[in-house]
Amino acid sequence: MDRELFTPNRLFCPGPTPSPWHVKQAALDSDIYHRSKEFEAMVSECSTMLKPLFGTTTQPVILTSSGTGSLEAVVVNLTNSGDSVIVVVGGVFGGRWRKINEAFENKVTVVQVEYGLAPTAKQIEEAFNACPKPKAFFIQANETSTGARFDISTIAAQVRSLSPDTLMVVDAISSLGAHSLDMDKNGLDAVTAGSQKGFGVAPGLSFVALSNRSWKSLSSRSKFYFDLEKERKGQELGRTAWTPAVSLVQSLHASLTHITKIGVPQFAQHHERLAKACRAAVNALGLELFVEKNAVSNALTAIKVPANLDGSKILTTAKIRYGAIISGGQDELKGRIIRFSHLGFVSPFMLIEGLAALEFALADEGHRFNLGSGVTAAMQSLRSQL
Amino acid sequence: MDRELFTPNRLFCPGPTPSPWHVKQAALDSDIYHRSKEFEAMVSECSTMLKPLFGTTTQPVILTSSGTGSLEAVVVNLTNSGDSVIVVVGGVFGGRWRKINEAFENKVTVVQVEYGLAPTAKQIEEAFNACPKPKAFFIQANETSTGARFDISTIAAQVRSLSPDTLMVVDAISSLGAHSLDMDKNGLDAVTAGSQKGFGVAPGLSFVALSNRSWKSLSSRSKFYFDLEKERKGQELGRTAWTPAVSLVQSLHASLTHITKIGVPQFAQHHERLAKACRAAVNALGLELFVEKNAVSNALTAIKVPANLDGSKILTTAKIRYGAIISGGQDELKGRIIRFSHLGFVSPFMLIEGLAALEFALADEGHRFNLGSGVTAAMQSLRSQL
Structure with a gap:
């Protein structure tokens, strides 16, 4: 078949995610001046609509940066050089927490988790034995690189019981929207997110929500662009500290309005349905999940490549011949x-x-299965869940 | 007249600047995966097209941040804590250089310039007497807050003669495109720019070009998101270190393609023509320029508000009644x-x-003049220059 007949660049990678037309189009609404009442109102409304996604009553701040900027912002604003911290490393993004903490001279104790698994209570306990009262505990809600979801509510409770003063810091970049999060109830002290994931907005905005106790114990480090206190004070009035990515904020507003209309719990439930259907397809195709059962994610499904196949070739074929961008390891x-x-x-x-x-x-690429069996299983799963 | 009949949000503020339709629309071209050959080629082509705007053969790097992020990147990558630096402060953005340097614990000697004037050779010499061999000298090419343009080529030559090892750092955020810049010829060591200024792209991208000697003397500071060395190495292959603002890069590519077609010197000349025409209008309206003659800018024209008028009210009226966003002080x-x-x-x-x-x-708002006299003068000026 002629590859030109397939729609190109259909995104099935865990970010950037597909941007709905009305979300993209919102960026074209008009040129807008960021120091105008109308834009300030838009920023304020975004903050308000973000709160239920984070599960918090405190105000999330909006940064013009990719997700990594929000991770740096948290490290720089919540820790001082030389602080002891514990970092869960179950993939590339746990590794990123580690690297940022090391770059800013924190003493890092790592909870090394086998890729595809979740950290066990024992592993976490051992880390606290090695590092009894860390300033902060860093983890992902969803480790994008492996597709493993970590049980933040249980882990937060354990961290709190082991060391009540330790700040519980969660990278929810690839999780928010797909999984419900209750920051306040679970006592999370910092949560980050990014525009190009659950929000379906182009990349370039990231979000940070801090708990009240985090806001009260900000670091004394050198900071400027990622000064969260300055951002919070301004954004209470809808004013970002620096010129924000205006067009992306316009898209964000459209996206959040849509999610609010759907309902935050319903949006997470929708993800759960899709994830179930996707796993049904994987099973029907005679393939195996990479992630253990208790850690499967609603955001993405990681699939083992059978030993007789070349995973990179499968994805290249999906992209080049069929226009579908699916990620590999x-x-x-x-x-x-x-x-x-x-x-x-x-x-x-x-x-x-x-x-x-x-x-x-x-x-x-040579996998043997009945063509249509995966799609059929997914359709049956979806239909039974609707 | 009914305000609804005027096009709203016509931008005559010095950033965000109006975004041409084809530039905005480029962001909608398709969802795109940032780790794809097509996107990497787009980043590489942007870098290549940026070079003549900076007047350099080294490769400018693209950051996902507002302009302030690029200023921080330069301070963090080129200075170490405690370094002595000289900063020219002739307005808000000179003040920003100062604040960032202070936030990162540099010892700052300020060249205080009366707003609307350019720094004199004597003022610069005095600063070097007080601080003989600073690590870096920070200045704006165009002080956006006052509309004063500084003569970078002359000042760079003076700095080089006073202290050859001092890095010459230029914030060209509101200048690039409007004024020709010859980074290599003038021996500039760092130049920054931003998407929402001369490029007519929405805010959210900034650019940093460093000289070869800057690349060879990078700081040992803690850095991660703004690690320019990491960005440079990746961007040689079109790969940004972190997920970039993809849609803004798509717009940037469209903008740079357009500017390249116009020609970089021709684009600056166009700005010069508009600026002349604007000054002719100001004169015909019986108003005075705020900036002294030797410092007038091609990017924006700063006008004194007559003592009998309320400047804020004029701008509110322009915005609310006539949809034109013009900036104040x-x-x-x-x-x-x-x-x-x-x-x-x-x-x-x-x-x-x-x-x-x-x-x-x-x-x-009560200014007495012949309606149409400013526009007529501008039209005559434009026509005579074409």
């Missing part, structure tokens, strides 16, 4: 896993489209 | 000046439109 997982994302504004039928493309690519 | 200049921008993709007839709106607002 990073670093040591390169070629070994397929990461199929259903994060953000992926509709049930977009999921079907992506699975069909994956089936075509699997068939081309 | 910041901080101590609030109410005292009008900053009318002709930066980026402002066409001759957009200039006329903006001046007409300014005339309406001036007339409403």
Whole structure:
């Protein structure tokens, strides 16, 4: 078939996620001056609509940076050089927490988690034995690089019981929207998110919510662009400290208005449905999940590449022949896993489209299965859940 | 007249500048994965097209941040804590260089310049007497807050003769595109720029070009998000270190393609024409320039508000009644000046439109002049220059 006949760049990678037309279009609404009442109102409304996604009553701040900027902002604003911290490393993004903490001269104790697994209570306890009262505990809600979801509510309770003063810091960049989060109830002290994930907005904005006790114990480090206190004070009035990515804020406002209309719990439930349907497809295709059962994610499904197949070739075929961008493994997982994302504004039928493309690519690269079996299983799963 | 009949949000503020339709629309081209060959090629082409704007053969790096992020990046990458630096402060943005340097614990010697004037050779010499061999000298090419343009080529030569090892650092955020810059020839060691100024792209991207000697003497400071060395190495292959603001890069590519087609010197010349025409209008309206003759800018024209008028009211009227966003003074200049921008993709007839709106607002607020005299003078000036 002629590749030109397939829609190119259908995103089934865990970020950037597909941006709905009305979200993209909002960025074109008009040129807008960021120091105007109308834009300040837009920023304020975004903050208000973000709160239920974070599960907090404190005000999340909006930064013009990619997600990594928000991670740096948290490290720089909550720790002082030389602080002891514990970092859960279960993939590339746990590794990023580690690298940022090391770059800013914190003493890092690592909870090394086998890729695809979740950290155990014992592993966490051992880390606190080695590092009894760390300033902060860093973890992902969803480790994007492996597709493993960590049980933040249980882990936060354990951290709190082991060391009540330790700040519980959660990178929820690829989780927010796909999984419900209750920051206040679970006593999370910092949560980060990014525009290009659950929000279906182009990359370039990130979000940080801090607990009241975090706001009261900010660091004395050198900071300027990522000075969260300055951002918070300004954003209470809708004024960002520096010129923000205006067009992305316009898109964000459209996205949040849409999510609010759907309902935050319903949006998470939608992700859960898609994830179930995707896992049903994987099973029907005779493939295995990479992530253990208790850590499967609603945001993306990680699939083991069978030993007789070349994972990179499958994904190249999906992209080049069929226009579907599906992710592979990073670093040591390169070629070994397929990461199929259903994060953000992926509709049930977009999921079907992506699975069909994956089936075509699997068939081309020599996987033996009945064509259509994955899609059929997903359709049956979706229909039974609706 | 009914305000709804005027096009709202016509931007005559010095950033964000008006974004041409094809530049905005480029962001909608398709969802795009940032780790794809097509996106990497787009980043590489942007870098290549940026070079003649900076006047350099080294590779500018693209950051996902507002302009302030690029200023911090330069301070963090080129200085170590405790370094002595000289900062020219002739307005809010000189003040920002100062604040960032202070936030990162540099020892700052200030060249205080009266707002609207340019620093004199004597003032610069005195600063070097007080601080003989500073690590770096920080200045704006164009002080956006006052509309004063500084003569970078002359000042760079003076700095080089006073202290050859001092790094010459130029914030060209509101200058690039509007004024020709020859980074290599003038021996500039760092130049920064931002997407929402001369490029007519929405805010959210900034650019940093460093000289070869800057690249060879990077700081040992803690850094992560703004690690320029990491960005440079990746961007040689079109790979940004972190997820970039993809849609803004798409717009940037469209903008740079357009500027390249126009020609970099021709684009600066266009700005010069508009600025001349704008000054002719100011004169015809019986108003005075705020900036002294040797420091007038091609990017924006700063106008003194006559003592009998309320500057803030004029601008509110221009905005609310006539949809034209024209800037006023910041901080101590609030109410005292009008900053009318002709930066980026402002066409001759957009200039006329903006001046007409300014005339309406001036007339409403009690300024005495012949309606149309400013626009007529601008038209005559433009026509004589074409």
